[in-house]
Amino acid sequence: MKTLIKNIQQIVGVSEESKCTMKKGNEMNEISIINDGWILIEDDVIVDFGNMETWKGVDDWNKTNIIDANNGTILPAWCDSHTHIVYAGTRELEFLDRINGLSYEEIAKNGGGILNSAKLLSQTDQNVLYHQAAKRLDKLIKLGTGAIEIKSGYGLDTKNEIKMLKVIQELKHNFPIPIKATFLGAHAVPKDITQEKYVSTIINEMIPEVAKQNLADYIDVFCDKGFFTDYETEKILECGIKHGLKPKIHANELDFSGGIQVGVKMNALSVDHLEFTGEKEIALLNNSNTIPTLLPGTAHFLDLKYPPARLMIDSGLGVAIATDYNPGSCPSGDMGKIISLACVKMKITPTEAINGATINGAFAMEVNKLLGNIKKGKKANLIITEEIPSINYIPYSMGENNIAKVIINGKIYHDSETNY
Numbered sequence: 001m002k003t004l005i006k007n008i009q010q011i012v013g014v015s016e017e018s019k020c021t022m023k024k025g026n027e028m029n030e031i032s033i034i035n036d037g038w039i040l041i042e043d044d045v046i047v048d049f050g051n052m053e054t055w056k057g058v059d060d061w062n063k064t065n066i067i068d069a070n071n072g073t074i075l076p077a078w079c080d081s082h083t084h085i086v087y088a089g090t091r092e093l094e095f096l097d098r099i100n101g102l103s104y105e106e107i108a109k110n111g112g113g114i115l116n117s118a119k120l121l122s123q124t125d126q127n128v129l130y131h132q133a134a135k136r137l138d139k140l141i142k143l144g145t146g147a148i149e150i151k152s153g154y155g156l157d158t159k160n161e162i163k164m165l166k167v168i169q170e171l172k173h174n175f176p177i178p179i180k181a182t183f184l185g186a187h188a189v190p191k192d193i194t195q196e197k198y199v200s201t202i203i204n205e206m207i208p209e210v211a212k213q214n215l216a217d218y219i220d221v222f223c224d225k226g227f228f229t230d231y232e233t234e235k236i237l238e239c240g241i242k243h244g245l246k247p248k249i250h251a252n253e254l255d256f257s258g259g260i261q262v263g264v265k266m267n268a269l270s271v272d273h274l275e276f277t278g279e280k281e282i283a284l285l286n287n288s289n290t291i292p293t294l295l296p297g298t299a300h301f302l303d304l305k306y307p308p309a310r311l312m313i314d315s316g317l318g319v320a321i322a323t324d325y326n327p328g329s330c331p332s333g334d335m336g337k338i339i340s341l342a343c344v345k346m347k348i349t350p351t352e353a354i355n356g357a358t359i360n361g362a363f364a365m366e367v368n369k370l371l372g373n374i375k376k377g378k379k380a381n382l383i384i385t386e387e388i389p390s391i392n393y394i395p396y397s398m399g400e401n402n403i404a405k406v407i408i409n410g411k412i413y414h415d416s417e418t419n420y
Contacts, residue, residue, distance in 0.1 A: 077146020146381030153184030230258030
């Protein structure tokens with residue numbers, strides 16, 4: 001079955017190149033746009049597109065489904081490469097604690113933070129956990145997310161980490177978008193065990209079991225002040241690599257932790273957060289294949305300084321933008337809001353932010369062959385906006401949902417007019 005999308009004011013993020021590459025440096029501020037366009041989809045794949053002057057019609061209108069964009073703009077669906085959407089309960093009391101002056105680290109030391117989420121998760125049945133996560137994921141897709149990475153990390157023991165990863169696996173089976181699973185047993189150290197013993201448990205028990213059950217694509221470590229050292233991170237990642245898990249790292253959110261250095265050394269797919277990043281770290285990243293992933297929603301919610309995105313891009317780096325949706329430090333997966341924060345607080349342009357949340361986000365979780373831009377042969381996971389003046393309006397209209405329709409695998413997943 002073919003589907004034609006017509007009456008498109010602009011098609012944004014078009015690629016005619018044979019090879020798909022990340023946007024880096026000055027390229028991040030470049031995005032190809034077709035005005036007055038059309039897109040033809042066959043089954044779930046984009047087969048053609050262009051300006052109306054190139055329109056040649058279809059072979060059989062009776063076998064062609066029509067989607068009217070109503071003069072809206074079409075973009076590739078968001079590729080959110082860093083989330084923690086499998087969790088139990090909320091942490092709004094900690095939000096109040098931070099308003100009253102407690103730091104993120106102080107809350108963690110008092111048994112809050114990640115440990116609080118781990119306690120709640122251990123008390124939650126897997127089926128309940130799945131339905132909570134599925135509800136969140138459905139909302140995210142309706143907000144334009146067309147691919148997502150989901151981490152464990154609120155289990156902090158083998159049983160509950162496996163429970164989380166099984167929920168992610170179930171989400172993979174039941175939802176129509178690409179989902180990548182990341183094992184993050186090294187998210188925090190439980191109260192009743194020494195750090196040394198817990199690292200040993202991760203290496204000798206958790207990782208082998210995760211690999212045996214084939215539950216994860218990646219392995220991650222929270223390499224930061226008060227969590228895991230660069231030495232511990234390297235040992236955990238080495239074990240993960242031996243078991244077929246590619247590394248990612250939570251790095252330099254709270255201090256200069258050495259996480260970027262370990263990430264580059266271990267050829268990590270990405271290093272994420274990066275609030276504390278200097279010229280030395282940027283130079284290392286520029287000479288590596290590791291992707292810096294920035295999470296402005298977390299810096300906003302925890303009132304941290306923001307990553308030096310402008311310096312990174314001006315140095316020639318390509319950055320990905322992700323939400324870090326989680327119950328403690330960024331309880332939102334709305335990429336539109338995250339893009340707005342990226343522009344306002346990190347001084348990057350709307351084009352740079354959109355590229356970071358689409359094609360570069362796709363590279364940061366290895367779905368770039370399927371998604372990230374509008375290209376013949378790629379999956380038809382698309383956002384159709386309401387009629388807007390330009391793509392700059394997306395971050396400008398802070399907090400406004402401009403999405404009219406979300407197309408997943410060539411079919412309407414969400415239509416704001418019919419509310420499905």
